[in-house]
Amino acid sequence: MEGKTVIKVENLVKRYKELVALDHFNLEVKEGEVFGLLGPNGSGKSTTMNCILGLLKYDKGNIEVFGKKMAPDSYEVKAMIGVVPQEVAVFEELTVLENVDYFCGLYVNDKATRKQYVEEALEFVGLQEFKKFYPKKLSGGLLRRLNIACGIAHKPKLIFLDEPTVAVDPQSRNKILEGIEQLNAEGATIVYTSHYMEEVEQICTRIAIMDGGKNLAIGTNEELKNMIKTGETIQVEILDFPQAQLESIRALPHVYRAEYEENHLKVHYTKGQRNLVRLLDYLKEHDITFGRVYSELPTLNDVFLEITGKELRD
Amino acid sequence: MFGRMYGYRLKRLVNDRTELFWLAIFPIILGFFFHVTFSSITEKAESLNRIPVAVMLEEEGDREIALQAFLEEMNAEDGMLEIVEPANAEEAEELLRKGEVTGILTMEDTVSLKFAKEGMNQTLLKYLVNRYLQGEAILLEAAKKGPEAMQAAAKALYETAMKNEELSIAPGDMDPYASYFFALMAMTCMFGATLGLTNTREIQVNQSMVAVRRGVAPTRKGLMVLTDFLAAFTVEYAVFLLLYVFLTLILGIHFGSQYAEILLGGAVACLNGIAFGYMIGVVVKAKHSVKSAIITSTTLSLCFFAGLMVADMKYTMEKNMPWFNRINPAALISDCFSSLGVFDDLSKYAQCVTILLAEAVIFGAVAALVLRKQKV
Numbered sequence: 001m002e003g004k005t006v007i008k009v010e011n012l013v014k015r016y017k018e019l020v021a022l023d024h025f026n027l028e029v030k031e032g033e034v035f036g037l038l039g040p041n042g043s044g045k046s047t048t049m050n051c052i053l054g055l056l057k058y059d060k061g062n063i064e065v066f067g068k069k070m071a072p073d074s075y076e077v078k079a080m081i082g083v084v085p086q087e088v089a090v091f092e093e094l095t096v097l098e099n100v101d102y103f104c105g106l107y108v109n110d111k112a113t114r115k116q117y118v119e120e121a122l123e124f125v126g127l128q129e130f131k132k133f134y135p136k137k138l139s140g141g142l143l144r145r146l147n148i149a150c151g152i153a154h155k156p157k158l159i160f161l162d163e164p165t166v167a168v169d170p171q172s173r174n175k176i177l178e179g180i181e182q183l184n185a186e187g188a189t190i191v192y193t194s195h196y197m198e199e200v201e202q203i204c205t206r207i208a209i210m211d212g213g214k215n216l217a218i219g220t221n222e223e224l225k226n227m228i229k230t231g232e233t234i235q236v237e238i239l240d241f242p243q244a245q246l247e248s249i250r251a252l253p254h255v256y257r258a259e260y261e262e263n264h265l266k267v268h269y270t271k272g273q274r275n276l277v278r279l280l281d282y283l284k285e286h287d288i289t290f291g292r293v294y295s296e297l298p299t300l301n302d303v304f305l306e307i308t309g310k311e312l313r314d
Numbered sequence: 315m316f317g318r319m320y321g322y323r324l325k326r327l328v329n330d331r332t333e334l335f336w337l338a339i340f341p342i343i344l345g346f347f348f349h350v351t352f353s354s355i356t357e358k359a360e361s362l363n364r365i366p367v368a369v370m371l372e373e374e375g376d377r378e379i380a381l382q383a384f385l386e387e388m389n390a391e392d393g394m395l396e397i398v399e400p401a402n403a404e405e406a407e408e409l410l411r412k413g414e415v416t417g418i419l420t421m422e423d424t425v426s427l428k429f430a431k432e433g434m435n436q437t438l439l440k441y442l443v444n445r446y447l448q449g450e451a452i453l454l455e456a457a458k459k460g461p462e463a464m465q466a467a468a469k470a471l472y473e474t475a476m477k478n479e480e481l482s483i484a485p486g487d488m489d490p491y492a493s494y495f496f497a498l499m500a501m502t503c504m505f506g507a508t509l510g511l512t513n514t515r516e517i518q519v520n521q522s523m524v525a526v527r528r529g530v531a532p533t534r535k536g537l538m539v540l541t542d543f544l545a546a547f548t549v550e551y552a553v554f555l556l557l558y559v560f561l562t563l564i565l566g567i568h569f570g571s572q573y574a575e576i577l578l579g580g581a582v583a584c585l586n587g588i589a590f591g592y593m594i595g596v597v598v599k600a601k602h603s604v605k606s607a608i609i610t611s612t613t614l615s616l617c618f619f620a621g622l623m624v625a626d627m628k629y630t631m632e633k634n635m636p637w638f639n640r641i642n643p644a645a646l647i648s649d650c651f652s653s654l655g656v657f658d659d660l661s662k663y664a665q666c667v668t669i670l671l672a673e674a675v676i677f678g679a680v681a682a683l684v685l686r687k688q689k690v
């Protein structure tokens with residue numbers, strides 16, 4: 001994934017009065033990436049996006065998009081960008097079709113091309129049957145889809161999506177995620193913000209983990225997981241586990257934590273192999289009967305937990 | 315691009331049902347209620363075509379005789395005045411207080427008038443006396459030649475006073491409650507401010523989400539501002555025309571027949587209202603609802619001072635704070651239309667329209683400067 005740099009953010013500082021929303025934030029997004037900005041509520045994801053888009057004035061730092069500084073009259077750069085804001089941004093007074101046509105029309109002047117683009121966008125988000133509907137008549141999920149259609153109809157090269165799946169049912173969410181992958185496959189660079197680690201893990205080629213306005217870690221899914229101690233976590237269902245055994249378990253190779261709670265033995269491993277086999281052998285040797293066994297690979301939540309000491313979602 | 319943006323903006327504004335109600339339907343309902351309320355009163359007042367005036371002439375000099383001759387002419391069958399001659403000053407005051415006469419006319423060094431309040435009749439009476447004073451010398455000259463000559467001169471003077479082009483209608487032709495309807499027109503035009511406010515909300519990226527969408531698009535801000543504004547003006551002007559047609563054709567209220575002037579005055583008035591909304595929308599740093607409240611309360615207060623709720627209010631203001639009537643857009647709009655009904659001479663009208671336009675330019679310029687400075 002060594003492409004051209006599409007977005008470059010250096011030492012960005014943004015204050016809202018006393019509150020420092022972004023604290024020397026750095027970021028680089030390359031062409032063709034699906035870049036994830038992952039962070040809990042209030043970590044500064046939207047602020048980052050809005051600064052990049054020139055919607056907010058910032059206090060310090062440097063931002064370049066397609067190699068140029070963003071200004072209100074950077075029309076060439078703006079023409080290549082599509083934005084799906086966090087809140088639904090459509091006209092209540094225009095129908096689904098008119099909304100998409102209006103916003104697409106701010107980018108695409110040719111009537112025939114626009115007509116085709118609008119059709120494609122509506123099909124893309126699955127709103128063809130709702131063309132004549134007014135936004136008020138749409139369910140929350142459909143409204144989110146309209147919000148997406150308005151942002152991407154003009155086939156932008158760079159697309160910002162700010163938590164597009166909030167308050168969307170799993171089915172719609174999957175459709176949206178698939179759509180984003182499809183846009184990427186068609187050549188668009190994507191910046192995707194979310195506080196759902198599963199989504200980010202699923203679609204993003206590179207991820208930045210944010211908290212408190214800082215970029216805490218950046219890398220691919222694997223890279224991030226390799227940064228941390230946790231390799232895998234093995235859980236074993238055991239009805240009656242002698243607490244005394246816990247110390248011996250902790251002494252096994254690669255184990256860095258082990259605990260027994262609610263009939264489950266939970267063993268955390270750093271990297272290393274054959275951990276599961278070794279644990280099960282141990283249990284058999286000591287005649288400990290066990291039920292189901294689960295092995296979990298580390299999640300981005302573990303990454304976040306380890307870096308910040310708190311859960312991503314609390 | 316231009317046409318499409320204008321068209322969509324038009325639809326955006328027209329499809330806003332709540333706003334359209336206050337803009338277009340509410341004034342019509344109000345106008346209808348004014349009409350229902352006043353028409354019953356008007357019927358009783360129909361016979362009061364002539365202006366009753368108490369005349370108190372004490373001495374018997376040439377000037378008094380000359381004035382007397384003129385007044386008698388005015389008092390004749392088709393005259394404008396109905397002369398009452400009270401026995402003494404107290405009785406005259408009493409009549410004035412009860413509203414049985416419009417004013418008291420006295421003669422000391424010169425002819426003077428005393429009113430209890432201001433109004434259309436009072437204005438006309440003043441006008442007639444001024445006319446008389448201009449021609450007084452002719453009458454005095456005639457008085458020396460004898461009663462016959464004086465009779466003829468008084469008649470001539472009376473006729474010039476009456477036929478003078480400045481005075482196109484006699485009292486009675488004009489709806490005595492017209493001032494309410496003028497104020498209503500003013501209110502309607504000024505409500506255009508809400509359209510201006512809506513436009514500013516949807517162009518400033520920190521005010522609404524659609525503004526964000528429009529802000530990240532590669533379309534020139536100037537083009538958006540222009541098409542937004544033209545759409546707002548179209549809607550507001552259509553609302554004005556609708557009200558005008560309703561008042562004249564359906565309620566049968568007489569606004570004179572200077573149609574071009576009415577159309578131009580309405581356009582300038584709408585412009586003034588919209589520009590005011592633009593200014594509040596970009597200058598006031600507050601939530602949308604607060605701005606909206608500011609606009610509604612300002613508009614209604616200004617209309618109150620222009621006589622929307624109490625007809626005499628505008629005349630009271632004229633007496634105590636005339637400068638305020640010269641800058642209050644509601645009073646200016648109302649004056650602009652009412653002057654068309656009374657005077658053929660357009661100077662009053664032109665004055666109102668000019669001030670309204672100047673205000674609109676100031677509001678608009680302030681808004682444009684702030685918008686330009688926003689840089690996002």
Ligand SMILES: Nc1ncnc2c1ncn2[C@@H]1O[C@H](COP(=O)(O)OP(=O)(O)OP(=O)(O)O)[C@@H](O)[C@H]1O
Binds near residue numbers: 016039041047
């Ligand atoms: N207009 C504003 N005025 C003051 N503070 C703000 C403003 N917008 C955001 N903030 C603050 O800045 C911080 C970052 O907000 P931001 O919206 O960027 O977070 P986020 O990561 O997008 O959160 P979420 O997941 O809830 O959307 C938060 O603490 C927020 O309270």
Ligand SMILES: [Mg+2]
Binds near residue numbers: 045046047086163
């Ligand atoms: Mg956000």
